[in-house]
Amino acid sequence: MKAATLRRxxxxxxxxxxxxxxxxxxxxxxxxPSLSSTLIAGWSEAGEYAHALATxxxxxxxxxxxACGGGIVLGALVGSLPRPRILIMPMMSSLxxxxxxxxxxxxxxxxxxxxxxxxxxxxxxxFLPTMLATAAGIQTIDPQLLLAARSMGATLSQRLxxxxxxxxxxxxxxxxxxxxxxxxxxxxxxxxxxxxxxxxYLISRYRTILDSAHVFAGVLLVLAMAIAFNAxxxxxxxxxxxxxxxxxxxxxxxxxxxxxxxQPAT
Amino acid sequence: MQPLANVTxxxxxxxxxxxxxxxxxxxxxxxxxxxxxxxxxxLDIKPGRFIVLVGPSGCGKSxxxxxxxxxxxxxxxxxxxxxxxxPKPDPDRVGVVFQEASLFPWLTAEENVEFPLALRxxxxxxxxxxxxxxxxxxxxDGFGKRHPHELSGGMKQRVSIARGLVQDPPVLLxxxxxxxxxxxxxMTMGDELLRIWSATGKTVVFVTHSLTEAVxxxxxVAVMSARPGRIVDHLQIPLPRPRTYEMLSGDAFxxxxxxxxxxxxxxx
Numbered sequence: 001m002k003a004a005t006l007r008r009x010x011x012x013x014x015x016x017x018x019x020x021x022x023x024x025x026x027x028x029x030x031x032x033p034s035l036s037s038t039l040i041a042g043w044s045e046a047g048e049y050a051h052a053l054a055t056x057x058x059x060x061x062x063x064x065x066x067a068c069g070g071g072i073v074l075g076a077l078v079g080s081l082p083r084p085r086i087l088i089m090p091m092m093s094s095l096x097x098x099x100x101x102x103x104x105x106x107x108x109x110x111x112x113x114x115x116x117x118x119x120x121x122x123x124x125x126x127f128l129p130t131m132l133a134t135a136a137g138i139q140t141i142d143p144q145l146l147l148a149a150r151s152m153g154a155t156l157s158q159r160l161x162x163x164x165x166x167x168x169x170x171x172x173x174x175x176x177x178x179x180x181x182x183x184x185x186x187x188x189x190x191x192x193x194x195x196x197x198x199x200x201y202l203i204s205r206y207r208t209i210l211d212s213a214h215v216f217a218g219v220l221l222v223l224a225m226a227i228a229f230n231a232x233x234x235x236x237x238x239x240x241x242x243x244x245x246x247x248x249x250x251x252x253x254x255x256x257x258x259x260x261x262x263q264p265a266t
Numbered sequence: 267m268q269p270l271a272n273v274t275x276x277x278x279x280x281x282x283x284x285x286x287x288x289x290x291x292x293x294x295x296x297x298x299x300x301x302x303x304x305x306x307x308x309l310d311i312k313p314g315r316f317i318v319l320v321g322p323s324g325c326g327k328s329x330x331x332x333x334x335x336x337x338x339x340x341x342x343x344x345x346x347x348x349x350x351x352x353p354k355p356d357p358d359r360v361g362v363v364f365q366e367a368s369l370f371p372w373l374t375a376e377e378n379v380e381f382p383l384a385l386r387x388x389x390x391x392x393x394x395x396x397x398x399x400x401x402x403x404x405x406x407d408g409f410g411k412r413h414p415h416e417l418s419g420g421m422k423q424r425v426s427i428a429r430g431l432v433q434d435p436p437v438l439l440x441x442x443x444x445x446x447x448x449x450x451x452x453m454t455m456g457d458e459l460l461r462i463w464s465a466t467g468k469t470v471v472f473v474t475h476s477l478t479e480a481v482x483x484x485x486x487v488a489v490m491s492a493r494p495g496r497i498v499d500h501l502q503i504p505l506p507r508p509r510t511y512e513m514l515s516g517d518a519f520x521x522x523x524x525x526x527x528x529x530x531x532x533x534x
Contacts, residue, residue: 152382
C-alpha cells in the first residue's frame, strides 16, 4: 500500500473512532464529544464562530505579515552584514529559547486586551525563527555566486535582490513554516489567556461552562487553519524545490561522470 | 611647463583589449602579519592574445585575475585595460568566467546569460536576442530554456562563457574554468574555447593548474613563482594553430611544458 493511501486511512480511522468511542460510552462525552455532536454544536452557533474566526484570521494575517516580512528583512540584513550579526545573533538565539508567553500579560497592560496585544505577541513569537532561518540561509550562500554577480557589475542592492534573496528562499521557507505556525499558536494562546474575541476566546469561554462540544468545534477550526497554512507553505516549497533538488541531482551526475580533476601530466 | 602632457592621447597599446600590468603588488593584511601575495608583477598583453597564467598553488594567479576584473584593488602599481584603470568591475571591458560554473541555479541558461544585461536594465527583447547569439556562439543553441541542473558540467561552463561574452567585452578572464571537468570534456572544451576565441578575437587571460592545458591553449604563458607571486618566466608558444591533439606528444610541446615545470618545481 502506498504511504499516501495509508495516511488517508489513518485519518479516516481516527475520525471514525472520534465518532464511535463517545457514542458507545467508552469515553464520556464531557471528555470527548462525538464528531457529529461537535459539528452540530459548531453549526448551531455558526454566526458566533464565523465572527470569532474573522477576528482570529485578521490577527493572524497582520502578525504573519509583521513576523515574516520583518523576519526576512532583518534576517537578510543581519545575515549579510558581519558586524550586526556578531552583535545581534547571539541575543536573538537566546531570546528564542525564552518562553515569550510570559510577556503576554505585559502586552495587555500596554496595548489592552483587544487585537493589538495579540498581534504584538504573535508577531514577536513568529518573528524570531523566521529571522534566524533567513540569517542562516543567507550565510550559507555560495560566495562564488556573489563574486560572479559583482564581476558583472551588480550593485549591493542588485546583489541582495537578484542573488541573495532567491538563493536564500529554501531556507527562508523552512523558517516561514516554523514562524507561521508559531504566529497561529501565538494568536490562539493569547486569545485564550486574556481576551474578549476570537477562536481562542470562544474555546476558553465554553470550557469554563463545560460545553465540550463547543470547545471541540473551536479546536477543529484552529486545526483547519493550521492545515491550510501548512498546505500553502508546501505549495511554495514545491515551487522552490524545482531547482533546489535539481542542483543536487546535477552535482551527482557530474561526480559520476568525472572521476577527479585533472593534473598536469608532467 | 608642459601643458600638452595633460592631454596626451591614448597610447597605441590602449586599443580595445590591451592589458598593461605595471609593477603591481598585493599585500593581504591579517591581524598578525602582512602577507605579500604579489610582488612587482609586470605584463604587457597585446589585444587579441591568448595568455595563460600558471604557477604553484597560492602563487596569486587568481588574485591577479581578480585585480584585472576590478574585483580587488591592487596595493601598488597600475593596471590599465583599454588604456584605463579598472577600479571596479566593468563588464563592458572585462568578462569573467569562474572555476565551478557559477551559474544561478534558479535561472535558466538563457536567463543566466541575460543576467549582466538585466542588471543594466536592457530591454527584454534585446536581452533575449543577445543571449541567443551568445549561446549559439558557444554551441548551446536550443538549450536556453534548461536550468543549470539539467546541463552537464561542460555545458554549464559553456553557459558561463556565453555569460562572460554577452556584453561583447574585449577582454575575457578565465579562472581555472575547466578545473572541475573530466579530462575528455576538458580537452573538448579547450578546443571549443580556441574556436570561440578565434571567432571573436578577444584578449583571453586564462588561469590554470594544468601545464598541458597551458601550452595547448596559449599564445604566451606567464609562469609565476610561489608566494610572494612574481613572474619568473614569460614564454611565447610558437606552435602553429589550429592546435591539434597530435601536438601533445610532439617534442616542441614537451620541451615547452618541461621548461614551465622546472620553474614551478624550483619555487614550490
